[in-house]
Amino acid sequence: MASDERHVVLETAALEDFCTTLYRAAGVPEADARLAATSLVEADLRGVYSHGVVRLPIYIERLTKNAMNPVAAPKVQRKTRTTAVLDGDNGIGHVVGVRAMELALEMSGGEECAFVAVNNSNHYGAAAYFAEMAAAQGAIGFSYTIGGINHMTPWGGAEAMLGNNPFAVAFPTPFEFPIVLDMACSVAARGKIIVAAKDGTPIPEDWAVGPDGVPTTDPVRALQGFVQPIAGPKGYALTMTVGLLSSMLSGAAFGTEVTHMYEDFERPQDIGHLFGVLPVSAFQDRGDYDAHIAKAARDIKGVKLAADASEIFLPGEREYFAKIRQRREGVAITAAVHAELGDTGRLFGVEVPQPLAHVNA
Amino acid sequence: MASDERHVVLETAALEDFCTTLYRAAGVPEADARLAATSLVEADLRGVYSHGVVRLPIYIERLTKNAMNPVAAPKVQRKTRTTAVLDGDNGIGHVVGVRAMELALEMSGGEECAFVAVNNSNHYGAAAYFAEMAAAQGAIGFSYTIGGINHMTPWGGAEAMLGNNPFAVAFPTPFEFPIVLDMACSVAARGKIIVAAKDGTPIPEDWAVGPDGVPTTDPVRALQGFVQPIAGPKGYALTMTVGLLSSMLSGAAFGTEVTHMYEDFERPQDIGHLFGVLPVSAFQDRGDYDAHIAKAARDIKGVKLAADASEIFLPGEREYFAKIRQRREGVAITAAVHAELGDTGRLFGVEVPQPLAHVNA
Numbered sequence: 001m002a003s004d005e006r007h008v009v010l011e012t013a014a015l016e017d018f019c020t021t022l023y024r025a026a027g028v029p030e031a032d033a034r035l036a037a038t039s040l041v042e043a044d045l046r047g048v049y050s051h052g053v054v055r056l057p058i059y060i061e062r063l064t065k066n067a068m069n070p071v072a073a074p075k076v077q078r079k080t081r082t083t084a085v086l087d088g089d090n091g092i093g094h095v096v097g098v099r100a101m102e103l104a105l106e107m108s109g110g111e112e113c114a115f116v117a118v119n120n121s122n123h124y125g126a127a128a129y130f131a132e133m134a135a136a137q138g139a140i141g142f143s144y145t146i147g148g149i150n151h152m153t154p155w156g157g158a159e160a161m162l163g164n165n166p167f168a169v170a171f172p173t174p175f176e177f178p179i180v181l182d183m184a185c186s187v188a189a190r191g192k193i194i195v196a197a198k199d200g201t202p203i204p205e206d207w208a209v210g211p212d213g214v215p216t217t218d219p220v221r222a223l224q225g226f227v228q229p230i231a232g233p234k235g236y237a238l239t240m241t242v243g244l245l246s247s248m249l250s251g252a253a254f255g256t257e258v259t260h261m262y263e264d265f266e267r268p269q270d271i272g273h274l275f276g277v278l279p280v281s282a283f284q285d286r287g288d289y290d291a292h293i294a295k296a297a298r299d300i301k302g303v304k305l306a307a308d309a310s311e312i313f314l315p316g317e318r319e320y321f322a323k324i325r326q327r328r329e330g331v332a333i334t335a336a337v338h339a340e341l342g343d344t345g346r347l348f349g350v351e352v353p354q355p356l357a358h359v360n361a
Numbered sequence: 362m363a364s365d366e367r368h369v370v371l372e373t374a375a376l377e378d379f380c381t382t383l384y385r386a387a388g389v390p391e392a393d394a395r396l397a398a399t400s401l402v403e404a405d406l407r408g409v410y411s412h413g414v415v416r417l418p419i420y421i422e423r424l425t426k427n428a429m430n431p432v433a434a435p436k437v438q439r440k441t442r443t444t445a446v447l448d449g450d451n452g453i454g455h456v457v458g459v460r461a462m463e464l465a466l467e468m469s470g471g472e473e474c475a476f477v478a479v480n481n482s483n484h485y486g487a488a489a490y491f492a493e494m495a496a497a498q499g500a501i502g503f504s505y506t507i508g509g510i511n512h513m514t515p516w517g518g519a520e521a522m523l524g525n526n527p528f529a530v531a532f533p534t535p536f537e538f539p540i541v542l543d544m545a546c547s548v549a550a551r552g553k554i555i556v557a558a559k560d561g562t563p564i565p566e567d568w569a570v571g572p573d574g575v576p577t578t579d580p581v582r583a584l585q586g587f588v589q590p591i592a593g594p595k596g597y598a599l600t601m602t603v604g605l606l607s608s609m610l611s612g613a614a615f616g617t618e619v620t621h622m623y624e625d626f627e628r629p630q631d632i633g634h635l636f637g638v639l640p641v642s643a644f645q646d647r648g649d650y651d652a653h654i655a656k657a658a659r660d661i662k663g664v665k666l667a668a669d670a671s672e673i674f675l676p677g678e679r680e681y682f683a684k685i686r687q688r689r690e691g692v693a694i695t696a697a698v699h700a701e702l703g704d705t706g707r708l709f710g711v712e713v714p715q716p717l718a719h720v721n722a
Contacts, residue, residue, distance in 0.1 A: 082443050082473040083643040112443040113476045113637075117644050140606070154661045156670030161660055169602050171609065181602040183595045213667020230592035234544045237676035240661065241530050241542040245501070248532065248654050249644040255660030276474075282444040283478050283610040293609050299522055299616030300515045300601065306574020309517030315598035 008338045008355035009330040016041050018345065018353055019056055023092075025348040026063035027070035032095045039094040043126040044333060045326045046319035048182070050189055051126040054337045057344040058262055059092065059123070067265040068092060068122050074099045082107055082114045085250050090268040093124030097143070097273060101130045104277045105137050111282050115142075117249035118273040123148040123261055128182035128316070131170035134277050135178035138286065142276035143168045146246040146254065148261035148269060151190060153226045155236035158213030160226060161255050164189075165242035170316070172280060173297065174290035180316030185239035186227040193222050247272035330356045369699045369716035370691040377402050379706065379714055380417055384453075386709040387424035388431035393456045400455040404487040405694060406687045407680035409543070411550060412487040415698045418705045419623055420453065420484070428626040429453060429483050435460045443468055443475045446611050451629040454485030458504070462491045462636045466498050469638045476503075478611035479634040484509040484622055489543035489677070492531035495638050496539035499647065503637035504529040507607040507615065509622035509630060512551060514587045516597035519574030521587060522616050525550075526603035531677070533641060534658065535651035541677030546600035547588040554583050608633035691717045 019037035024030065036059075044052030062068040072091025076084050084103055088096035100116045107114035124130070127143040134141025147163025154161055166184040173179055188207045196203045197219035205215050208222035216222055229235025247254040252272025259269050280289050301312050326332065333341075335358075342352040380398035385391065397420075405413030423429040433452025437445050445464055449457035461477040468475035485491070488504040495502025508524025515522060527545040534540055549568045557564045558580035566576050569583035577583055590596025608615040613633025620630050641650045662673050687693065694702075696719075703713040 080472045080643045111441045115474045154673045156673050157664035158667045159664035161664050181598045237542045254657045282441045296615045303518035303520035303522050306519045312515045
């Protein structure tokens with residue numbers, strides 16, 4: 001999303017304040033508004049623009065149309081010593097996710113594994129945010145969610161029935177940043193196909209199938225069809241698995257029960273998540289673990305480079321350093337997203353922060 | 362592995378008996394020999410030939426050369442109420458894996474989540490086998506392992522440092538078979554590149570990189586290089602994650618510590634696994650869960666078919682029905698594998714079962 005487009009750079013704190021003010025204007029209490037805003041901007045800081053402030057307008061629209069509950073009070077529906085089901089009370093996904101991961105960490109107490117399944121939630125942004133909360137507490141963290149739109153068809157099908165369901169796993173490390181996997185299950189984001197359709201350029205054959213379920217290089221046909229899973233049937237099985245993990249333990253929506261985040265404002269989405277925690281100290285002395293994962297990182301980063309490469313990155317490494325740099329220098333978003341934030345702000349008489357700079361990213 | 366080659370069909374029980382006899386001849390006690398044999402043949406029955414009896418000769422060789430311990434007695438090294446570290450005592454991976462999953466299920470008691478990390482184990486065959494043990498007990502089962510050979514390079518690298526690390530997740534269902542994801546992280550198995558090299562045909566560009574780390578369509582160069590992960594950097598991050606899950610909580614081998622299963626007989630491999638259990642009944646009334654996952658399955662199987670498709674399969678569905686059919690009609694293996702089993706058998710004066718039939722699969 002961040003390439004080949006004009007960008008503006010905003011001061012990070014100013015953008016966080018703007019988001020907080022809009023959430024407040026939509027009826028969200030101060031603490032939740034601040035939490036939702038900072039976790040949202042964090043995705044932009046990390047360069048994961050698809051899950052950052054580009055989503056703020058739809059969240060605000062859903063809140064003001066009562067499709068999301070601004071004053072949600074998530075509550076535990078069911079609990080054992082190390083498992084729980086949390087009803088998100090149709091609250092902002094980011095806020096519900098933080099509550100759920102906090103509960104998992106509390107049940108774990110650094111000694112037990114713990115999992116919390118969530119129902120009645122909403123789009124929670126970037127999966128990594130919650131997994132990293134666990135890593136910061138010395139635990140391997142898991143974060144799974146079902147997507148807010150059915151964009152994919154089962155392998156061999158021609159009907160939207162699956163989300164491009166993302167998940168994240170984060171490992172604590174003794175160095176500056178956690179190792180973090182954060183991935184969804186499609187080859188390419190739908191946004192890239194939209195860009196190709198605008199430009200009139202063909203897309204690679206493995207990006208999408210047309211409305212008949214057959215692979216196509218025509219971006220217009222692709223937009224009438226479905227994005228393709230990574231690695232064919234493997235990716236279908238993976239997105240199905242992440243979807244089931246996110247919804248079957250909590251009773252949240254799956255398949256035909258999933259509504260369209262951008263088109264259906266009548267009903268709560270009943271989005272499901274699953275969060276898990278494996279505390280390192282239960283399994284290993286932390287010093288031994290630290291030495292082992294540091295050596296693993298050195299092994300990976302130290303391999304002979306490919307002829308066309310300049311550095312090996314650990315999963316999550318680039319995102320971490322992007323965050324550090326952008327927090328200092330300001331966060332880049334596209335001019336189009338900046339304009340859209342301006343439109344949303346105007347509805348509430350709130351002015352979007354003026355750019356520190358314009359760049360061609 | 363199972364296409365374009367002459368196959369023979371063997372009676373399933375006869376093949377299991379043959380494997381059991383060979384394990385016995387290599388010094389494995391009766392109960393463990395039988396368990397190792399049945400779990401091995403199960404992979405062939407399911408059509409996962411790469412993890413079936415094709416591996417028996419190397420297991421037997423490692424056992425007789427004392428690179429694996431035939432009389433292993435796995436023991437718990439560390440334990441909390443819901444977590445444990447199991448020392449596999451360098452035993453057969455299939456046997457160690459069953460013990461570890463049994464321990465996880467016992468700790469769970471149908472009420473808590475439970476995870477068991479394993480070190481000092483060996484190649485455990487198909488990941489699904491252990492995850493399905495949990496599903497049979499009403500729990501979602503997780504099974505992760507690090508591979509027995511470093512075949513992959515980190516993204517941007519040109520040096521083998523990662524296994525093609527597989528994992529499985531299995532869901533209980535109210536219908537005949539569990540829903541099971543079982544996948545590794547490369548686009549194509551190395552065996553397929555060997556076949557292309559033999560035939561002199563080019564391979565797709567995303568299958569492998571050459572020894573310089575740059576993608577190649579030349580299968581000979583590919584065999585000097587490394588298999589490619591699915592979806593580029595995503596697959597690299599995924600195989601890294603599965604490897605870390607399998608080794609960091611147990612202290613098992615990773616990166617430079619991983620030896621070559623087929624070439625190094627001097628040292629134990631110290632293979633790591635991770636097994637996990639989320640009991641459905643802790644989160645949902647089983648009846649509600651059953652109704653929900655049955656509806657999810659109907660949603661998926663009921664979608665409109667693609668123009669070039671004849672049926673939608675759930676993950677694990679085809680493997681289940683292959684197992685049922687092959688258990689009844691006999692199990693197909695390639696003539697080459699059959700001959701190799703014959704060679705291994707002759708070393709111990711044990712005759713490989715004669716084919717019921719020859720087929721061109």
